[in-house]
Amino acid sequence: MKRIADSTVRRLSIYLRFLEEFEEGGLATVSSQELARRGGTTSAQVRKDLSFFGSFGKRGLGYSVPELAAALREILGLGREWRVVIIGAGKIGAALTQYRGFRQRGFHILAAYDDDPEKIGRDLEGIEVRDMSRLEQDVENEHAQIAVLAVPSEVAQHTLDRIVKAGVKAVLNFAPSQLHAPADVTVKSVNMAMELEGLSFALTNRD
């Protein structure tokens, strides 16, 4: 398959969110223009994004909301349940573990991991904090596919190496450090300090 740009996938996520709102509202069809308006893009962009995956609309009418939503869920791989482990049960890790948005979208959190004896054994709204030393065996036994890294920067790379070795192919990293992984492992990073620096730049370099 032709390589799909990251920005395209992002937008598909956004479109899906709107479609789900429309589904709830009982709206039957929607045009690329309406999706564009809400998503802050152009109708041509919406149609181009979709065109990489097929033809989902009806000329003159637009897109069937439930059909397009189903198609996007399929494309994004959201038809199934993904098994996720959260590594690091500090402030960020604990907040993520309890974040409801994940489960709502089919991401099933198996457990959180930490090496602080104070934290091990705790229960975070039904999710257990386990001993970090069990990480590899649990990942393998429970077939975790996605890992969320919320450990201190200093140990992020080492922890990544561990989970990659255990077979995880997708990682969401919250540590403010640049990670290196084999090409068949997808790593996405969320770096809040960096985003703030982007704001600082914008505020500083205004015309």
Place this chain on the structure above:
Amino acid sequence: MKRIADSTVRRLSIYLRFLEEFEEGGLATVSSQELARRGGTTSAQVRKDLSFFGSFGKRGLGYSVPELAAALREILGLGREWRVVIIGAGKIGAALTQYRGFRQRGFHILAAYDDDPEKIGRDLEGIEVRDMSRLEQDVENEHAQIAVLAVPSEVAQHTLDRIVKAGVKAVLNFAPSQLHAPADVTVKSVNMAMELEGLSFALTNRD
């Protein structure tokens, strides 16, 4: 000034992080190649990124670590202290409030805001949770420049409108919704569910 791409600013942040490590390690100079290796990019990219802002290196030698670090801090507007309010003291908001990475980089958190009487008055590691109704007057009196939005999706746009009206020109949004703001207000969004969907896509559409 020529418009600088978002991706460039992001990379400058990354370079700065490495330079600060080098500073601590007492390293005097660094080449574009070394910065590229660590940052997962190319040396040409590093030089091009820097070239938008001036010439910072010495041919044959590389860049002086402290000089380049200072230049990047200047470019990114990190020479000063930014005043930040956090709106929403739920799981995410509370975790952000207590996150040390912000203060370390010159982002001073003035307060957190919530409308839950249970939360108002609490102390989050030295930062007060205040009544949401005080938001506008506090922003104006205390000259907050940056707002971090960690409120439920349903009220995100309304809250954004409030802080924009109060004069805030930079917003970091954690609500999973698409926000609309005037052109002179910079809004950056961090959407964890969306990032996870990107991973789901990657796992699903592997060759």
Place this chain on the structure above:
DNA sequence: GCTACCTTGTGAAGGAATTCACAAGCATCC
């Protein structure tokens, strides 16, 4: 069935970001 009107899907054009490739500058060594 015919007309008027919409909206999609998509090649082509345009624009933006990245990579290439090399002249120019500086340090070091002999």
Place this chain on the structure above:
DNA sequence: GGATGCTTGTGAATTCCTTCACAAGGTAGC
């Protein structure tokens, strides 16, 4: 001081992404 080796800064080339513009296909009204 000249030769050697290294690294920057930057136009040019390339690749990637977005926008344009329009033919094709569909609906609705009469």
